[in-house]
Amino acid sequence: NAGVTQTPKFQVLKTGQSMTLQCAQDMNHNSMYWYRQDPGMGLRLIYYSASEGTTDKGEVPNGYNVSRLNKREFSLRLESAAPSQTSVYFCASSVKLGQVFTGELFFGEGSRLTVL
């Protein structure tokens, strides 16, 4: 079972370049998320999509855009990359985000982005 698949796994960008991180899940989950992980900061939510057709900002949305393409796919776009966006990005999915949520997220392997 593939679970959550992210591409690319590694990327080096120059300041000002744009790129899109792709994420797909095959578990029929309703909710999907993008996190970034930096040393000493833990995982921080960038954007999430509670269900197909909806997206919402997380804790650190500035400089990013997202698209919930369909139930399986959720992409993260950096329009003009900055060195502060150097990080490891994780896509995750869950059964359903709602009032009573078990909290189990299924994560991808991560995408390591360096902005020079």
Add this chain to the structure above:
Amino acid sequence: KNQVEQSPQSLIILEGKNCTLQCNYTVSPFSNLRWYKQDTGRGPVSLTIMTFSENTKSNGRYTATLDADTKQSSLHITASQLSDSASYICVVSAIRNYGGSQGNLIFGKGTKLSVKP
């Protein structure tokens, strides 16, 4: 403010020894608490979930405890192995969705455990 604090930040132990990781939270209203294990270069994977009514739960050599009164949880690892070297992340779920700033999940910053031979 809803917060999750983990201690220690890092820990080095010898193979075969036991250790305990701590998680204190101020999240309210509390729904559940989950421990994740994150191997180096991988995504986090859930180890166990603790709900309000549960005090102790074991998953092999991992035992999680929850004291909902003091808002504390611990993860105890028995007879550590080299493969236990990882970061352990405590995540608390609130019952209500807090308007989208964090969804309803509050993450700790993790404890990095190194098990040495």
